[in-house]
Amino acid sequence: MTHILILTGAGISAESGLGTFRDKDGLWTQYDLEEVATPEGFARNPALVHDFYNARRANCLEAQPNAAHAALARLQRAHKGHVTIVTQNVDDLHERAGAKDVIHMHGELQGALCAACDHRWPAPRVMSPDAPCPSCDTPSTRPDIVWFGEMPYRMEDIYTALGDADLFVAIGTSGNVYPAAGFVMEARAMGIATLELNLEPSDTASAFEDARFGPATQVVPAWVEELL
Template sequence: MRIVVLTGAGISAESGVPTFRDADGLWEGHRVEDVATPEGFHANPDLVLRFYDERRRGVASVVPNVAHRALSRLEGAIGAELLVVTQNVDDLHERAGSRNLVHMHGELRRALCLSCGARPEWTRDLIDRPPCPECGKRMLRPDVVWFGELPYELDRIEQAVVACDVFVSVGTSGAVYPAAGYAALAAAFGARTVELNLVPSGAAVPFDEVRAGRATEVVPAWVDEVIAAR
């Protein structure tokens, strides 16, 4: 049974990771246009670099929760039949043990070189303009997909969604495309669709099953059922 799990901010929020976007639309006090677009970076690179340096340090201080660990446990049970696609830029899935994983919106713990395109692992601040370890030029930015940019590995994700037997959405509002369209795509190709979310997302195409609750409660329970049914 091939399973694709899409995770969003809701799964990491329970580890203490801020969801970035506040109810008023601001990203932790900043306009989205200022800190999450190429134009914002061009206009004020220091602001953007400091913003993501702070986010990177913040994520380093939190730990994976039982929902992250449950998905890792599921991978241990079914191996390559599971693909986790995350919209999150933290590394909590990896630290929980997940390996079959796609970060479609990039990663805080990577930098992107605007000169050579390298995407090195990165744990230090970028505000001081350190050199790229590949080409030596000081043109590093956060390896985070901003508004107006294409997410990573879209072909791989779409192929997995089309081929899966079960598609599961965890902790995501279903408001940001292309991720918001994956449940409908999976359903169109015959997959069973499941939503595990604090509040049902009100998706345009209803899920076959919706379980409302905290990710740390509903995800481990669902994983237990899947493993027991094998």
């Protein structure tokens, strides 16, 4: 096995204290997604959007990588072939666990983006709508996050990696957010082996050839240990 492509979702960070969309009492349930996770919502009330992402950023900074993040970083280091990690998550826990060259298809909480000139820079801990862009000085600062209705980042790189992979593994994903939810079918169409590691079966579970269910901090390290 020379190339493993791993897709991670919110489930891998849940045990680090970062909530998933489905958490009954999580941060997401306190806000209307139409208001805080769309370009239209940002246009209507940028202060509300910044408040939401400032809270998420603070939550992320307080969180620590867990055993699942550490196991994937170990796999990258020890696997004789290549391991590509693509994440739907906007936290930096993969990197803090030691993973390299992680593809953040939905952006990053630690990034800022100018809506006027597309300049990017490291986000401060607290962002505000009137903060000027360091490049064009326009007060159009937004989180460098892919919102609903926007195109995910680095799709060409992801599909190139998928086409080169021998094994596609989805970890902690719900299987209901596209285009990531469609990766398993693309892999199957190309004859690539597929594996789901999840707390419970995802919406696309039937598309995977193999699956293991349980907490990410248990099933991911066990799978990595077996593989190595």
